[in-house]
Every structure is written in structure tokens, then in C-alpha cells.
Amino acid sequence: MSASKAPASSSAWQEPVIEVRGMLSQFGERVIHQNLDLTVNRGEIVGVVGGSGTGKTVLLNSIIGLKEPEDGSVKLFGQDRSTMTKAEAVAVEQRTGILFQRGALFSSLNVMENVSAPLLEHTRLSRNVIRELTEMKVAMVGLKPEALYLKPSELSGGMIKRVGLARALALDPELLFLDEPTAGLDPIGAAAFDQLILELSRDLGLTVFMITHDLDSLYTICDQVAVLADKHVIAKAPVAELEKSDHPWIKEYFLGPRGRAAKQSAN
Numbered sequence: 001m002s003a004s005k006a007p008a009s010s011s012a013w014q015e016p017v018i019e020v021r022g023m024l025s026q027f028g029e030r031v032i033h034q035n036l037d038l039t040v041n042r043g044e045i046v047g048v049v050g051g052s053g054t055g056k057t058v059l060l061n062s063i064i065g066l067k068e069p070e071d072g073s074v075k076l077f078g079q080d081r082s083t084m085t086k087a088e089a090v091a092v093e094q095r096t097g098i099l100f101q102r103g104a105l106f107s108s109l110n111v112m113e114n115v116s117a118p119l120l121e122h123t124r125l126s127r128n129v130i131r132e133l134t135e136m137k138v139a140m141v142g143l144k145p146e147a148l149y150l151k152p153s154e155l156s157g158g159m160i161k162r163v164g165l166a167r168a169l170a171l172d173p174e175l176l177f178l179d180e181p182t183a184g185l186d187p188i189g190a191a192a193f194d195q196l197i198l199e200l201s202r203d204l205g206l207t208v209f210m211i212t213h214d215l216d217s218l219y220t221i222c223d224q225v226a227v228l229a230d231k232h233v234i235a236k237a238p239v240a241e242l243e244k245s246d247h248p249w250i251k252e253y254f255l256g257p258r259g260r261a262a263k264q265s266a267n
């Protein structure tokens with residue numbers, strides 16, 4: 001009998017990869033998150049949405065360890081961030097890939113050097129093996145070998161995202177964080193990038209946490225959508241369920257003209 005992969009969201013064997021509990025995030029007196037809970041299970045592609053300034057990036061930064069929450073806990077792969085040793089934090093870092101919004105490439109390095117940077121930093125592989133792995137990752141994200149010798153200033157916006165993704169995948173992560181991956185891309189480029197994320201995540205068995213404003217991405221590739229409002233995650237569910245929500249922001253977001261258009265083009 002051939003096995004078929006059940007959708008991540010309906011699996012009876014859900015294993016949490018990210019667990020945020022009771023998070024409080026503050027800058028001075030200003031509270032950004034209060035009592036925020038979020039679980040992302042293995043294999044899920046979770047889109048994180050919310051109005052501007054609701055704290056999506058602060059949440060991402062708190063999960064990846066760039067900001068320490070004022071209260072609450074963040075567990076990655078079952079380990080609590082606050083009690084990890086330095087070696088454990090490095091091990092978690094190696095199981096995690098991050099694509100920042102503008103690619104965060106080193107402008108003075110070419111594509112080969114940018115993509116191989118994590119391999120040089122975290123492995124003892126020979127230069128030849130690193131070169132081969134880098135070429136493989138660059139091909140994996142749909143770039144031609146000629147791109148290897150270009151500098152970021154010579155790349156289009158879509159290519160920069162692909163190079164950033166290749167670098168995020170350099171260490172074969174299990175968990176991928178994407179900060180507005182389709183922002184700044186034209187609709188065709190954005191749809192192609194969505195497909196790339198979907199294919200890679202399914203082929204590599206990745207868990208994906210993706211901040212996005214792109215309704216098309218939510219409809220086409222996300223298993224679950226987490227909605228940030230009122231300082232916490234007010235819902236995490238498949239888009240089809242969120243469409244039935246009574247929350248005013250969710251209603252306006254998914255059932256407004258842009259939401260309806262995205263739904264129609266996904267069907």
C-alpha cells in the first residue's frame with residue numbers, strides 16, 4: 001500500500017517545533033505582546049499576519065533570540081531558550097534558517113560567498129565540498145550557475161530573495177523563518193517564489209514560520225494562519241476557518257476586496 005502525506009495541520013502526531021507561552025514583550029513602558037501563545041508544529045507552513053505595528057517582527061526576533069521577552073517562554077525543538085547553554089543555542093541555530101526581508105546579503109561578497117558563509121562558519125567541510133554544496137543550493141532555488149559570481153548590487157529583487165533563501169537553506173535546516181518573502185516582488189515573481197517555498201518545504205520536510213502581508217501566499221501555501229491582534233495571537237487556523245471568524249480585523253482582512261480576490265485566484 002502506498003502511503004500519502006496527510007496535510008500537516010490534520011496530523012494526529014503533531015510535534016511542536018516552536019512553542020511560545022505567555023510572552024510579554026515591552027520597549028520601556030510600551031507593551032507590544034501580552035500573554036501571547038503560539039505553537040507551530042512540525043511540517044506546518046504557518047503564515048503570521050496582523051496590522052502594521054502589531055509586533056510580527058518583534059515576535060520573530062523573540063523566537064530566534066534577537067530579543068529577550070520580558071516574561072513567558074520560548075521553546076524551540078522542545079528546548080527552552082532561556083535555559084539553553086551557548087552550545088545548545090548554536091545547535092538550534094544550525095537547525096534553523098532565516099530569510100530576512102531584504103535578503104540581508106553581504107554587499108561586498110558575491111553569491112557563492114554569501115551562500116557558503118554559514119557552511120564556513122558552522123562546519124569543517126573542505127572548500128571543495130562547500131563549493132559543491134553551495135552550487136547545489138543555488139540551483140535548488142532556481143538560479144543559474146552564472147549567478148554565483150554576481151554581487152548583490154547586480155541582482156534583481158527576486159534573485160536577491162532566492163539567494164537569501166539559498167543561504168537560509170545552506171545548513172539543511174528543519175525550521176525556516178521568512179520575513180515578508182514576497183514583499184517588493186511583482187505578482188508573477190511573488191507567485192513563483194510562493195511555489196518555490198511550497199515545493200522546498202514539502203520536499204525537504206521543512207516547518208515554516210512566515211510573516212506576510214500577501215494574501216495570495218496565505219491562500220496558496222499556508223496550512224495555518226496565525227493572526228496577531230490585541231497584543232496576542234487571537235487565532236491560528238486554516239484560512240477557510242478564519243473566513244468564518246467574527247473578529248472585525250479578521251473579517252475585514254479576509255473578506256475585504258483584496259481577500260476576496262486572493263481567494264478567487266487561489267480557487
Ligand SMILES: Nc1ncnc2c1ncn2[C@@H]1O[C@H](COP(=O)(O)OP(=O)(O)OP(=O)(O)O)[C@@H](O)[C@H]1O
Pocket residue numbers: 027032050051052053054055056057058059
Ligand atoms: N527596538 C525597538 N525599540 C522600540 N520600539 C520598537 C523596537 N522594535 C520595534 N518596536 C516597536 O514595536 C512595535 C511592533 O513592531 P514590529 O516591527 O514588530 O511590527 P510589525 O507587526 O512587524 O509591523 P509591520 O507590518 O509594519 O512591519 C512597533 O510599534 C515598533 O515601533
